Amino acid sequence: MTQPSALTPAVSETGDPLLLTPGPLTTSRTVKAAMMHDWGSRDARFISINHAVLAQLAEIVHGEGAYVTVPVQGSGSFAVEAMLTSFVPRAGKVLLLINGAYGLRAKRMLDIAGRETVVYASAEDTPPDLAQVEALLRQTPSITHVFAVHCETTSGILNPVAEIGALAAKYKKSFLLDAMSAFGAVPLNAPALQADAVTASSNKCLEGVPGLSFVVCRREALAATQGNATTLVLDLLDQWRNFESTGQYRFTPPTHVIAALHQALDEFAAEGGVEGRGGRYRNNCRILIEGMTALGFEPLLKDGLQAPIIVTFRMPKHPRFDFQHFYDGLKTRGFVIYPGKLTVAESFRIGCIGRIHETEMRGLIAAVHDVLKEMEITGVADAVRS
Structure with a gap:
């Protein structure tokens, strides 16, 4: 799969946007x-x-x-x-x-x-x-x-x-x-x-x-x-x-x-049951957290508490960050994420499950970087967190 940009949205095997949610999710x-x-x-x-x-x-x-x-x-x-x-x-x-x-x-x-x-x-x-x-x-x-x-x-x-x-x-x-x-x-x-x-x-x-x-x-x-x-x-x-x-x-x-x-x-x-399926999801989760953290986003949970299913990120406080713009920008690029449901913090969520592999997760990180540039939020982590 090619790396996504505004001109090349990511898609599933059947041409649908990738669902990075806790379900329904992308199927084979x-x-x-x-x-x-x-x-x-x-x-x-x-x-x-x-x-x-x-x-x-x-x-x-x-x-x-x-x-x-x-x-x-x-x-x-x-x-x-x-x-x-x-x-x-x-x-x-x-x-x-x-x-x-x-x-x-x-x-x-x-x-x-x-x-x-x-x-x-x-x-x-x-x-x-x-x-x-x-x-x-x-x-x-x-x-x-x-x-x-x-x-x-x-x-x-x-x-x-x-x-x-x-x-x-x-x-x-x-x-x-x-x-x-x-x-x-x-x-x-x-x-x-x-x-x-x-x-x-x-x-x-x-x-x-x-x-x-x-x-x-x-x-x-x-x-x-x-x-x-x-x-x-x-x-x-x-x-x-x-x-x-x-x-x-x-x-x-x-x-x-x-x-x-x-x-x-x-x-x-065929994937190896719980061990194989869970291993792929854990790898997806690792790529997601490492990539998003490098871009300045803060995961809600500590490593020992995080399940490899869906990751909650705190909402950035940067004055130019607008979640609807962020959500729509990712959807245009082929990635559907989830709003947050927390009472302890403003947040959004990104899933690691479904027919999603390392290539798609790295494509997501590239798309997030692309949307941040579009929102004129660039530079090191502190620029996102404010």
Whole structure:
């Protein structure tokens, strides 16, 4: 791929702008092509494809045998709400560890469902203090479940889920994990975490397309959720029992999305699974941070907290820096980035995931430099930071 400039915008394999976002994201030509066929939802071939997809998703988090994958038609938030409202009984109480928008969303879901919560909140650039988490568990024996977000894409922070899972197990609490943005790129062992359920979706690190989410559930824990669900369509146990008895969805599945995910999982395996996919993303993240830092931008997070999924940069204070101009200039050059969602600082975000490689990341840095020149912001880092 040629280096982008105002005259040569970067494009994906199919000529679209590159999506440097946390999803939807840039997908391969072959994943797109997998959606060019129509599938009957009760056709034997489609049922076989779906079965293979569900089995492989559980394997990614080492859940073979003890865990099953329950798909949910919809975006990732559908699976999170299905997990929370299926696993938490009416008399349950959830310790929510919140350091971003997705933890807050889980709180809203539980409030609507009438489930009691205990909130431990930290700043968006700060992981939970494990000593305080343990103190809450020790002081509040009525807590039945612990909920955490693996990679909180509000900031890009990687939360200490292994330690959180160990605390949940120590105090005999059910551990529920939103792994939406890290599943497939950051190593995750559901049995070692003693997690009862882990959620993710098709359109993040697996590089499928939007429309399917899923919950990898410990089989015994799922069986114990009878009567918990607050809705019919988000009842994970009912969904799974239908698969066991018929091999089919209760309601119309997103057939094209599932076929695309089947292809995406083949490509995921060919790249080396979590190790290979995560390695490429880590390299993308390194190039992004090094290049942006050299141009004067300041990452929000320290190295040890940064997940290789999406990077938040503080908004420059230079008097000539205008984010809309910056965003539009990058889009014209073929790169779509994301505005920030922080309360702790003005910011914007750039993703490292999707069908993006080193060449495209270096092209992005060249495009950022080009846009800064267009905005008459040149020179050393201090000129950008002001």
